[in-house]
Amino acid sequence: GASKGEGLGNQFLANIREVDAIAHVVRCFESGDITHVAGKVDPIADIETIETELMLADLDSLEKRVDSLEKKAKGNDKEAKEQLELVNRALVLLREGKPARLVERKPEEERAFRMLGLMTSKPVLYVCNVDEGSAGNGNDYSRQVQARAKEEGAVAVVISAQIEAEIALLSKEEREE
Numbered sequence: 031g032a033s034k035g036e037g038l039g040n041q042f043l044a045n046i047r048e049v050d051a052i053a054h055v056v057r058c059f060e061s062g063d064i065t066h067v068a069g070k071v072d073p074i075a076d077i078e079t080i081e082t083e084l085m086l087a088d089l090d091s092l093e094k095r096v097d098s099l100e101k102k103a104k105g106n107d108k109e110a111k112e113q114l115e116l117v118n119r120a121l122v123l124l125r126e127g128k129p130a131r132l133v134e135r136k137p138e139e140e141r142a143f144r145m146l147g148l149m150t151s152k153p154v155l156y157v158c159n160v161d162e163g164s165a166g167n168g169n170d171y172s173r174q175v176q177a178r179a180k181e182e183g184a185v186a187v188v189i190s191a192q193i194e195a196e197i198a199l200l201s202k203e204e205r206e207e
Contacts, residue, residue: 058171
């Protein structure tokens, strides 16, 4: 519900607008001690939930700009015409449920595209948080995330936050060892 201002809503989206890239830290482990908001571990569904919220927010943002840009473009504002073209290309993808980072653009359009401030245009890194035993080679969940990342041209890495937390508690000498 973030795109509608629910939960952390606008604060959540405002924080994401300020970053250069998005790292999705995705739960890829089973644990009876840690409940999941949906009642089951499904990293792809978790990714899709966040992506959908970001796409809805981008869609809303762009739709609010169209009328103004169309008026300026009719008045022979060259920059508005170029921006309207980019907005329309992004809207097509977003309406199809695809992120704005997939908008095809020419190198000379990059600056104008970045100025749109679309959250789904940012590069993505998937961080698969696995159990200790899967830290070396991942697991079925992390492989699902890696396959999705590959389809998108993104990167996925496997970590065990539990191991990282334990290492952080060690002394400097023990950490180096």
